[in-house]
Amino acid sequence: MNRRRLVFCATSAALLATGPTFAAEPIKIGSFLSVTGPASFLGDPEKRTLELYVEKINAAGGVLGRKIELVIYDDGGDASNARTFATRLVESDKVVAVVGGTTTATSLAAIPVLEDARIPFISLAGGIEIVEPVKPFTFKTPHTDKMACEKIFDDVKKRGFSKVGMISSTAGFGASMRNQCLKVAPERGIQIVADERYAPGDTDTTPQLNKIKGSGAEVIVNADFGQGPAIVTRNVKQLGLEIPLYQSHGVASKSFIDLAGPAAEGVRLPAAAMLVAEQLPEGDPQKKVVLDYKTTYESTQKQPVSTFGGHAYDGLMLLVQAIQRAGSTDGVKVRDALRATKGFIGTGGVVNMSPTDHMGLDLSAFRMLEIRNGTWKLLY
Amino acid sequence: MAELVQLLFAGLTTGAVYALVALGFTLIFQASEVVNFAQGEFVMLGGMVTVFAFKAGLPLPLAAALAIAVAVTTGLLLHRLAIEPAKGATVVTLIIVTIGASILIRGLAQIVFDKQFHAFPAFTGDEPFRLLGAAILPQSLWVLGGAAAIVFGLWLFMERTLLGKAVRATAANRLAAELVGIDTRLVLALAFAVSAAIGAVGGILVTPITLTSYAVGTILALKGFAAAMLGGIGNPVGAVLGGLVLGLLEAFAAGWISSTYKDGVAFLVILLVLLAMPQGLLGRRAVERV
Numbered sequence: 001m002n003r004r005r006l007v008f009c010a011t012s013a014a015l016l017a018t019g020p021t022f023a024a025e026p027i028k029i030g031s032f033l034s035v036t037g038p039a040s041f042l043g044d045p046e047k048r049t050l051e052l053y054v055e056k057i058n059a060a061g062g063v064l065g066r067k068i069e070l071v072i073y074d075d076g077g078d079a080s081n082a083r084t085f086a087t088r089l090v091e092s093d094k095v096v097a098v099v100g101g102t103t104t105a106t107s108l109a110a111i112p113v114l115e116d117a118r119i120p121f122i123s124l125a126g127g128i129e130i131v132e133p134v135k136p137f138t139f140k141t142p143h144t145d146k147m148a149c150e151k152i153f154d155d156v157k158k159r160g161f162s163k164v165g166m167i168s169s170t171a172g173f174g175a176s177m178r179n180q181c182l183k184v185a186p187e188r189g190i191q192i193v194a195d196e197r198y199a200p201g202d203t204d205t206t207p208q209l210n211k212i213k214g215s216g217a218e219v220i221v222n223a224d225f226g227q228g229p230a231i232v233t234r235n236v237k238q239l240g241l242e243i244p245l246y247q248s249h250g251v252a253s254k255s256f257i258d259l260a261g262p263a264a265e266g267v268r269l270p271a272a273a274m275l276v277a278e279q280l281p282e283g284d285p286q287k288k289v290v291l292d293y294k295t296t297y298e299s300t301q302k303q304p305v306s307t308f309g310g311h312a313y314d315g316l317m318l319l320v321q322a323i324q325r326a327g328s329t330d331g332v333k334v335r336d337a338l339r340a341t342k343g344f345i346g347t348g349g350v351v352n353m354s355p356t357d358h359m360g361l362d363l364s365a366f367r368m369l370e371i372r373n374g375t376w377k378l379l380y
Numbered sequence: 381m382a383e384l385v386q387l388l389f390a391g392l393t394t395g396a397v398y399a400l401v402a403l404g405f406t407l408i409f410q411a412s413e414v415v416n417f418a419q420g421e422f423v424m425l426g427g428m429v430t431v432f433a434f435k436a437g438l439p440l441p442l443a444a445a446l447a448i449a450v451a452v453t454t455g456l457l458l459h460r461l462a463i464e465p466a467k468g469a470t471v472v473t474l475i476i477v478t479i480g481a482s483i484l485i486r487g488l489a490q491i492v493f494d495k496q497f498h499a500f501p502a503f504t505g506d507e508p509f510r511l512l513g514a515a516i517l518p519q520s521l522w523v524l525g526g527a528a529a530i531v532f533g534l535w536l537f538m539e540r541t542l543l544g545k546a547v548r549a550t551a552a553n554r555l556a557a558e559l560v561g562i563d564t565r566l567v568l569a570l571a572f573a574v575s576a577a578i579g580a581v582g583g584i585l586v587t588p589i590t591l592t593s594y595a596v597g598t599i600l601a602l603k604g605f606a607a608a609m610l611g612g613i614g615n616p617v618g619a620v621l622g623g624l625v626l627g628l629l630e631a632f633a634a635g636w637i638s639s640t641y642k643d644g645v646a647f648l649v650i651l652l653v654l655l656a657m658p659q660g661l662l663g664r665r666a667v668e669r670v
Contacts, residue, residue: 041495170640196634196639197639197640198634198639198642199642199643201596201599203394203397203586203589203590203591204390204393204394204589204590204631206386206387206390206631207386207387207390207631207632207634207635207639207642208634208635208639210383210386210387210635211635211639214383226497227497227591227593230497230499230591231590231591234506234589237506238508238515238517239386239508239515240508240515255496255497259497259498259499259591261499261506262506263506
């Protein structure tokens with residue numbers, strides 16, 4: 001069965017008769033996530049996070065004196081399923097807001113439905129197309145590829161370089177990040193001197209890197225996730241290229257260091273604070289939030305925390321606080337409250353929304369890390 | 381010069397793997413006219429079983445031996461449980477059976493192992509050596525040497541042993557082979573076992589360079605099949621040649637033309653070759669006897 005509901009509504013219905021605290025109907029929040037399918041490594045921690053925190057919020061008394069009822073559908077990573085489930089959330093479940101959309105494709109498919117119904121939607125996907133151009137009821141929590149490019153390029157400039165050799169995968173994430181990097185490069189004073197590609201599943205990138213070597217590039221930027229970056233990193237070492245290598249936030253997991261081995265030493269990448277929660281300085285505004293989420297998630301779910309679950313945490317908390325500030329569950333009022341979010345501290349960064357910025361993150365949301373002695377080292 | 385050598389080794393190393401997969405295709409095709417699309421899964425099993433046995437504490441040679449044993453067993457089971465019962469079915473049906481088997485093996489690997497990428501250390505270190513200005517990994521030599529040894533071993537087996545001759549006889553004319561008392565069922569089982577072993581050895585040799593996961597077999601089967609077609613399906617020498625040519629095409633297309641279109645360039649060349657020589661580079665023209 002696709003449909004999962006927290007049983008809280010049943011128990012709270014029973015409480016209705018006796019308990020004066022929950023005299024009102026539950027607030028229905030909808031979600032469609034890619035819990036199964038190719039994006040399950042994103043969707044699964046998102047679902048666990050939503051269920052975990054809705055339970056915690058209800059245990060603490062709910063929102064506006066009402067319990068939250070969560071309605072989650074699994075779209076399996078399929079965009080047309082996502083659209084169907086968005087319609088169902090609007091028409092039969094009559095939810096007041098939606099926190100979901102694991103991938104950019106599923107989010108984009110659902111946006112027209114939710115915009116038509118004037119229901120606030122907080123997407124958990126990376127694509128910049130979700131909030132650019134701004135749509136009245138659509139928000140998102142994760143950072144974008146474009147920000148990763150900007151963070152990398154700023155660091156490149158800081159080290160006194162300006163000529164970048166790009167090497168990226170032709171598949172979704174790599175292709176999208178490459179396009180964003182090419183776009184923002186001139187604004188950041190960066191010259192792209194090589195733009196090489198490889199196909200997903202390719203096992204050797206020395207021909208491409210050899211071309212970059214001959215292009216006069218001062219640093220290499222690799223846009224991809226999974227197997228590709230590990231191979232590129234090993235190949236850079238094999239060819240004896242002495243120039244700095246940057247990876248994207250797509251490799252921000254321990255398995256990258258294991259796969260790339262000693263070749264990963266000195267590789268830099270932008271990543272969310274979650275990856276280096278313990279290394280954050282005491283005064284860091286995010287430290288408490290990130291550590292709390294990490295401990296809560298790891299102690300209850302018995303699996304390591306991921307940044308993806310963090311996006312769901314941020315989305316849910318943003319929504320709950322907006323409902324509280326709005327004092328209502330009316331779509332337009334909640335949307336206005338979401339837009340007015342200032343200084344919200346989430347796992348992804350400090351969020352300051354505005355009518356023209358429905359993500360609200362700036363470059364400080366990304367931390368620059370370097371791999372040293374087989375582990376992440378927070379640079380700044 | 382340095383660039384040429386670099387591209388040459390990149391192409392030959394990738395090509396050697398395609399060649400081993402193509403060789404596996406050829407062996408089974410010769411014995412049965414079945415194109416076994418589960419061939420890539422043997423490469424995957426070779427790599428994945430070695431990774432997990434090695435991580436469990438087995439020494440690398442033992443882990444590799446275990447991986448070959450697992451692949452051979454899988455090959456024999458594939459023959460016994462899927463191909464043998466469908467005897468007499470059309471070739472197309474048998475090919476579909478092998479595609480189904482490959483999906484099953486991949487699914488099982490996903491459950492038994494995991495969905496992550498893995499690697500184990502190179503046999504003789506990761507430090508590249510210099511050859512005419514190009515940086516070459518020692519493991520590349522293992523891949524090339526291993527592939528050459530397999531091809532030579534297979535040639536010896538086919539030419540110099542009675543069993544090998546039985547395989548060739550079956551390939552030449554199955555009915556005639558049966559009439560002179562060759563157990564063609566055994567020959568077919570043998571073809572599956574040897575193909576699986578070759579695939580597994582290929583997987584073991586390349587994993588330190590290319591990494592492995594439960595899903596690497598699909599793309600290898602596709603490229604290996606293209607290589608076998610290019611060389612002329614059914615011809616072992618052609619399979620090896622086809623694999624090496626495909627690897628070189630990819631490397632030089634990426635290095636000299638455009639890395640965005642390297643697969644396109646490689647497949648375009650294959651198409652053109654097959655248009656001019658439909659039987660492949662070394663294949664014999666099929667004669668339909670009436």
